[in-house]
Amino acid sequence: MEANHLSKISTFLFLLFASAATLALGQGTRVGFYLTSCPRAESIVQSTVRTHFQSNPKIAPGILRMHFHDCFVQGCDGSILIDGAGTEKTAPPNLLLRGYEVIDDAKRQLEQACPGVVSCADILALAARDSVVLSNGPGWPVPTGRRDGRVSLASDTANLPGFRDSVDLQKQKFAAKGLNTQDLVALVGGHTIGTVACQFAQYRMYNFNSSVTVDPSISPSFLSQFQSLCPANGDASKRVALDTGSENRFDNSFFGNLQSGRGILESDQMLWTDPSTRTLVQRFLGIRGLLGLTFSVEFARSMVKMSSIGVKTGTDGEIRKVCSAVN
Numbered sequence: 001m002e003a004n005h006l007s008k009i010s011t012f013l014f015l016l017f018a019s020a021a022t023l024a025l026g027q028g029t030r031v032g033f034y035l036t037s038c039p040r041a042e043s044i045v046q047s048t049v050r051t052h053f054q055s056n057p058k059i060a061p062g063i064l065r066m067h068f069h070d071c072f073v074q075g076c077d078g079s080i081l082i083d084g085a086g087t088e089k090t091a092p093p094n095l096l097l098r099g100y101e102v103i104d105d106a107k108r109q110l111e112q113a114c115p116g117v118v119s120c121a122d123i124l125a126l127a128a129r130d131s132v133v134l135s136n137g138p139g140w141p142v143p144t145g146r147r148d149g150r151v152s153l154a155s156d157t158a159n160l161p162g163f164r165d166s167v168d169l170q171k172q173k174f175a176a177k178g179l180n181t182q183d184l185v186a187l188v189g190g191h192t193i194g195t196v197a198c199q200f201a202q203y204r205m206y207n208f209n210s211s212v213t214v215d216p217s218i219s220p221s222f223l224s225q226f227q228s229l230c231p232a233n234g235d236a237s238k239r240v241a242l243d244t245g246s247e248n249r250f251d252n253s254f255f256g257n258l259q260s261g262r263g264i265l266e267s268d269q270m271l272w273t274d275p276s277t278r279t280l281v282q283r284f285l286g287i288r289g290l291l292g293l294t295f296s297v298e299f300a301r302s303m304v305k306m307s308s309i310g311v312k313t314g315t316d317g318e319i320r321k322v323c324s325a326v327n
């Protein structure tokens with residue numbers, strides 16, 4: 001009798017917490033959403049990403065960043081994928097995104113396997129996870145059931161984090177999406193893979209601001225290497241690794257580079273300069289005396305939070321027929 005009562009209470013508590021978790025994260029998405037409606041959905045996305053990755057590993061950071069830029073604008077609803085004048089895609093922060101062809105390819109195959117079922121927003125969320133796995137990073141179950149948005153405006157991209165944003169501003173932009181400071185540091189840690197054009201870093205070495213020429217947060221022992229990667233008046237479109245020495249491998253060496261003043265982006269290096277985020281960087285590095293954080297675990301956790309921002313579910317939005325246009 002008593003045991004039965006206890007088990008009822010714990011079942012009740014479990015359901016309460018489970019539904020609270022569903023409400024807080026993803027508002028109606030769930031792992032395995034396509035299990036019956038399109039059982040091969042996740043494997044089709046995975047094999048498509050793998051095929052493209054094998055011929056060009058740079059699509060991995062491209063897709064990860066694309067997913068992030070999708071979620072921060074109008075929620076994770078595939079609005080980044082829409083073609084046309086004045087769409088998100090045409091806004092300055094999105095001009096150098098790559099990997100659209102991978103999402104379009106997966107969608108083509110999914111429309112053959114299960115027409116009208118799998119959203120472009122979900123394809124992008126799954127492809128971002130698969131890209132990290134292919135780069136030797138962690139995997140995680142991706143809640144699905146997002147629907148595609150019908151609005152995509154370049155003017156909405158102003159709330160994307162920028163490469164000269166202070167830590168306070170970065171925190172504000174993440175907090176506005178329900179992400180805390182640890183999420184910020186973990187997700188910026190995604191810069192463990194990928195590259196950036198010299199145009200976003202050159203000024204740090206040659207004309208930082210009106211009082212100093214060189215950004216003092218650059219380690220003096222890194223400066224000459226950094227200068228040879230991005231020479232003064234050199235090709236502004238030349239790509240440089242965000243995680244020097246480990247650009248294709250998903251690991252925590254990016255944080256080690258911040259610790260030694262070898263960050264490429266000003267906004268990344270600031271995570272070390274600012275004491276409030278430095279502690280988190282140190283914890284990801286497992287500095288003795290601090291409670292350690294395992295980057296791969298925390299990155300996966302923060303990705304699930306990030307990819308539930310403003311999702312459209314149920315009868316909201318639509319399932320696009322092609323990812324580059326609304327129906």
Ligand SMILES: *[C@@H]1O[C@H](CO)[C@@H](O)[C@H](O)[C@H]1NC(C)=O
Binds near residue numbers: 208209210211212216
């Ligand atoms: C230039 O950068 C230095 C180092 O970060 C800073 O201390 C200084 O306040 C900045 N000056 C201006 C005018 O922004």
